Amino acid sequence: MxxxxxxxxxxxxxxxxxxxxxxxxxxxxxxxxxxxxxxxxxxxxxxxxxxxxxxxxxxxxxxxxxxxxxxxxxxxxxxxxxxxxLDPEKGEVRLGFPHSLGISLIPEVVSAFRKQNPNVNFRFKQGMYPSLIQDVMKGDVDLAFVSPCPETHAHVTGQTVLTEELFAILPTNHPLSQEDSIDLIQLKDEPFVLFSEGYSLRPIVSDACKEAGFEPIIGFEGQETDTIRGLVAAGMGVSLLPEMALQGSGKLQPAKVRVKSPRVTRTIGLIYRSNEKLPLVAKAFQRYLLDFFACVEAKNRL
CATH class of the missing domain: 1.10.10.10 (Winged helix-like DNA-binding domain superfamily/Winged helix DNA-binding domain)
Known part of the structure; x- marks a missing residue:
């Protein structure tokens, strides 16, 4: 036939x-x-x-x-x-990312890229670190942002593109809310609002507390940055969040204070499948992202 x-x-x-x-x-x-x-x-x-x-x-x-x-x-x-x-100016980019990047970063980079490439469409998938790794492995997404970037993995590869500082967030009526900076040990007796198990920010905060010399008291757990931010603003505890997760809207917002000791950061990586060529449109977006974050890192060093 x-x-x-x-x-x-x-x-x-x-x-x-x-x-x-x-x-x-x-x-x-x-x-x-x-x-x-x-x-x-x-x-x-x-x-x-x-x-x-x-x-x-x-x-x-x-x-x-x-x-x-x-x-x-x-x-x-x-x-x-x-x-x-085969056409870098058409087609669809399938992109995975954690919720915290969807507040401002993803809209910013996608909007800027599409101004130069208006015929490119995007399909987004949000998830936690393990699920994003699986999405890349299964081919459900072409590229994914994860934190941290896996150092060695049999099926995915990538590179760290951004190092981001985490800030203490406090209720606006907290005694330390007006400080320019604090030591993390000053929060040792406060209940912490943390991400649920499986979210990459949870171990970052827990490890930072341990480095400061205490185990965090877990008061509440959440699964989205909006929830963490809202609970802290409502006086339910304190937390640490990256700056790009603090760009919320609404009347109820927490105070943001820099942590001087220990300095708390997270790294963000861009990953893709090992030993497999990306669609040209995804490859073009990958190059755009690497140039974008190189500029961001250069500005941060100034």
Whole structure:
């Protein structure tokens, strides 16, 4: 069975006439008739019945038409996807990232990239560190931001693109809320609002507290930066958050204070599948991101 036979069959089925289908296909009527006949012989069933000057699908022909249309549609999509894969100015970038980056960073870089590449679309997927690694491995996303970047991994690779400082966040009526900076040990008796287990920011905060000489008292747990920020602003405890997660809106906002000892940071990596070429559009976005973060790091050093 040839794809040409399927294509001719669908055209005849839609036009209900061999001559009209042949005209639309710009081929001889005899060529269309021959391909339909060969297809019926191979299937061992009649696909059309003569009805006056037109043709009518048999029950078998109606069933076969549904399948043939699916096959041809899938083939057409595959051709489009391949063309987009090979065109750095078209197609779709599938990007994964943790929730904390979705507040400002992702909208900023995607918007700037699309100003230069308006024909590129994006599909986003948010998740925790383990799920983002899996999304990259399974091919559900082309690129993903994770924190931290895995040093060694059998199936994904990447590079650290940004180091970000974490700040203490406190209720606005907290005695330390007006300080320019504090030592983390000053919060040892406070309840902490932490991310749930599995979120990469949780061990960063816990390890920083241990380095300062205490175990954090866990008062509440949350799964989104908005929740952490809101609970702290409502007086339910204190926490540490990266600066880009503190750009919330609304009346209820916590105070932000720099932590001078120990200095608390997180690294953000950009990862992709090892030993596999990225679609050209994703490769173009990857290059854009590396240039973008190189500029950010250079400004931070000034």
């Amino acid at each position: 040839e794809l040409r036979q399927l294509y001719y069959f669908v055209k005849v089925a839609k036009r209900e006439h061999v001559t009209k289908a042949a005209e639309e296909l710009h081929v001889a009527q005899s060529a269309v008739s021959r391909q339909i006949h060969q297809l019926e012989e191979e299937l061992g069933a009649k696909l059309f019945l003569q009805k006056g000057r037109n043709l009518q699908l048999t029950p078998v022909g109606t069933l076969f038409l549904k399948r043939a249309e699916v096959i041809l549609a899938d083939l057409e999509r595959a051709v489009v996807e391949i063309q987009e894969f």
